Amino acid sequence: MAEENNSKVEPGSQDTSRNVNQRETSMQSHSWFEKSLRVIDVKKGDKFAPILDAVGQFGTFQRRLVALTFIPNIISGFFLFVDQFVLEAQKPYCNTSWILAVGPNLSEAEQLNLTLPREPNGTFQTCRMYLPVSWDLDSIIQFGLNYTDTCQDGWIYPGAKRRSLINEFDLVCGRELYKDTMHTTFVAGLLTGCFMFGLISDKMGRYPATLLSLLVLTVFGFGTAFVNSFNLYLFFRFCASQALVGYAISSMSLVTEWLGGEHRAHGIILAHCFFDVGILFLTGLAYSIPHWRLLFLVGGLPVFPLIFYIWILPESPRWLVMKGKVKEAKELLCYAAAVNNRTIPLSLLDELQLPRKKTTTASVLDFYSNRQLCMMTLVLSVVWFTSSYGYFTLQITMKEIGVNIYLRQVVFGLMEVPARLCCIFLVDQVGRKWSLAMTLLQASLVYLVLMFIPAGPKSTMVLVIMLGQFSLAATATVFFLHTAELFPTVLRSTGLGLVTLSSVAGAMLSLTIIRHGPSILPFFLCLVSVIMALGFSSLLPESRNQPLCDSLEHFPHLRNMSKEDVSDEIPDDVSDDMSADVSPEASRNAILNAQILRLDLHPLTKTALKEFRGQEESKQEP
Structure with a gap:
């Protein structure tokens, strides 16, 4: 047997050498090839597909889950576009109430006519005023005022029919840039929320990420109505925008992982439709409510019933299994099946096992x-x-x-x-x-x-x-x-x-x-x-x-294959026996044996590996 094996590797036999090289190459690429086969098997046999079929494709449990996303989506549509309605343009004029001390009976038109300079077209200037003087009213009317300056005591808005951020915080006369700052701050909140809540949802779970986003939206969305400065308004809108995008990401991940097939598409599409309902809800409220604070109060009021989501919102069983929480996933699936009046066969539940690969982390x-x-x-x-x-x-x-x-x-x-x-x-x-x-x-x-x-x-x-x-x-x-x-x-x-x-x-x-x-x-x-x-x-x-x-x-x-990937290819019973004091040759043989044990029973592959192992043994003979 040894002579036969040695004859196969003599330099004179080119075909035989080529076969040996091909076998060695196949052993080096075996891990990659096995991974590819395993991927195909995983894609062909999704363990959750038959379980979700047993739970019920779109039973009471799934319909309730989809319905739970509707109210927050309406609120999200409201808070996402509400800034467009609280920045209604207002025409400002300098506050010149100083003249009322000498002429308390002046009408608003007379006051503006005496204290505000005019543009070449005859309209009043919005950002300049005549400086106060210590004259009586008759002298002011007779001689008029000559010296102008920027507004000293703030602004008034005679034609304003609504209370907006413009006339609340005087975002006029050089302060218009604050409106751009507000948009920038809101976008910055969206950017940070995308990344932050995405990580939270994958690390902590869909359930805590969704609840956290709803909590932040309750505090900083509804709480915007009580801010007393524009900088505080910016901070509250920054936090609310993080919560908006965080809820969209975590809730859609939850719905995606609970529903299957066409039901998944229907659930996500209906949730998006209720986002547009929120925009229509916002438009109606903004048209009928003349004060921006009251708009936030009424529009943000529906966030408080969402506190009940703590008891009724489920976690994703897929995420639980990927994190090794198989027991919790099985209990949740059984509960969903009970709500749908279905029963999951024990054979299907037994197929849910801890993930063997470290790639789940x-x-x-x-x-x-x-x-x-x-x-x-x-x-x-x-x-x-x-x-x-x-x-x-x-x-x-x-x-x-x-x-x-x-x-x-x-x-x-x-x-x-x-x-x-x-x-x-x-x-x-x-x-x-x-x-x-x-x-x-x-x-x-x-x-x-x-x-x-x-x-x-x-x-x-x-x-x-x-x-x-x-x-x-x-x-x-x-x-x-x-x-x-x-x-x-x-x-x-x-x-x-x-x-x-x-x-x-x-x-x-x-x-x-x-x-x-x-x-x-x-x-x-x-x-x-x-x-x-x-x-x-x-x-x-x-x-x-x-x-x-x-x-x-x-x-x-x-x-790329790393050391962790190679160690993952070794079964637990083999890796536990390998210690630090084992020689490199013994370790190589243990890995080789482990790979052979894991091979599928394909005739060509099995024969090639048997011949390769025989060559390795013949080299060690005296």
């Missing part, structure tokens, strides 16, 4: 080290950026052409609800990828039309913008669903947070370009970006009727 660094995951995140970010940039460009354009803010928000709200409902039909019939391509293509046609009618009739512009808003609302809904399904459970919320960063960046860029660029430039950039998004989105896999990924084992092909 993922971190945000995997978005850099795992090249496949990194590339997918970059592609998703490009499409999210495009969608957000186009959406806010159309909104700002509608504002620039002079459409009333109340009409603008009502039109957008009414257009977006049917747009999102149409997505139910699209994603069921043609899938996520083709639905996304169709909505992006429709948006590109809208941008092309807008490039040729930048100065066209106002009614035509409004109609085309409404069509564009319809397309982009559908795009956002489909893509949110697609993104949530593509990321693995261990990094789903963090991934949603990272791609949302690009969405916020698109919103910021749209405001900057419209302010500083020609009228045709924003639409041209929208057209270019949406064409890029069409190309990038074609690289994404289809997720309709596909099981959700749970761990990073689904992204193995471009991940």
Whole structure:
């Protein structure tokens, strides 16, 4: 036997040497090959799919879960756009009440006429006043006042019918930049909230992240009505914006992991529709309530019943299993089945076991080290950026052409609800990828039309913008669903947070370009970006009727093998026997034996490894 083995490795036999090299190469790449096979098996056999079928695809438990997201989404729509209604423009004039000391019976018009200088067109100047003098009223009327200066005692707003932030904190006459600061602060809250709550949701769970975001929204959303300075208002809005994006990420991750198939798409789409209901709710309140503080009080009042979510909101069983909490996951699944009047077979529950791979302990660094995951995140970010940039460009354009803010928000709200409902039909019939391509293509046609009618009739512009808003609302809904399904459970919320960063960046860029660029430039950039998004989105896999990924084992092909990866290939009974004082040769043999034990019973592979092992034994014979 030894002679036969030695004859196989003699230098004179080229074919035999090639076979040995191929065997050695196959052993080196065996770990990667086994990982690939295991990924295919995991994708073919999602353990949660049969369990969710046994629990009930869309029973009472799932319907209740989806309904729990409706009220917070209405509140989110309210708090996200409320700043547009509390900054209503007011025409200020300098406070010149000093003249009432010498003429207490003067009317408001007479007071302004005597104490305010006029513009060349005859209107009163808004930021300058005549300096006070120690004359009597008759002398002031006879000789008039000559010396002017900036406002000394604040401002008055004679024509104001509403109490807004403008006349509450005097954001006029050189203080208009504070309004830009408010927008910047709110966007900064969105950016930090994306990252922070994404990490919290993946590390601590969907349940605590959702409750924390609702708590922050209750304190800093409703509490905004009681601030006594503009800086404090900025701080409260910063915290509220973090909570808004945090709830969107954690709640959608929870719904995604509890529902399956078409029910998942229906639940997420309906939740987005109630976000538009919140915008309509805000518009109605803002139109009927004349004081900004009262607006925050009434609009934020529904956050208090959400305290009951502590007892009725469930955790994600997928997340529990990935964190090794299998017992809690089984109890939760049994409870859900009981609510649905179903029973889970014990054989299915027994299939839920602790994850064997250390890749379940993922971190945000995997978005850099795992090249496949990194590339997918970059592609998703490009499409999210495009969608957000186009959406806010159309909104700002509608504002620039002079459409009333109340009409603008009502039109957008009414257009977006049917747009999102149409997505139910699209994603069921043609899938996520083709639905996304169709909505992006429709948006590109809208941008092309807008490039040729930048100065066209106002009614035509409004109609085309409404069509564009319809397309982009559908795009956002489909893509949110697609993104949530593509990321693995261990990094789903963090991934949603990272791609949302690009969405916020698109919103910021749209405001900057419209302010500083020609009228045709924003639409041209929208057209270019949406064409890029069409190309990038074609690289994404289809997720309709596909099981959700749970761990990073689904992204193995471009991940480098490390020492931890090699140690993961060794069964526990072998690794426990290996100690620090074992020789390198013994360790190599133990690893080789462990790999052989883990091989599938494929005839060719088994024969090749047997021959390879025989060669190793023959080399050690004297």
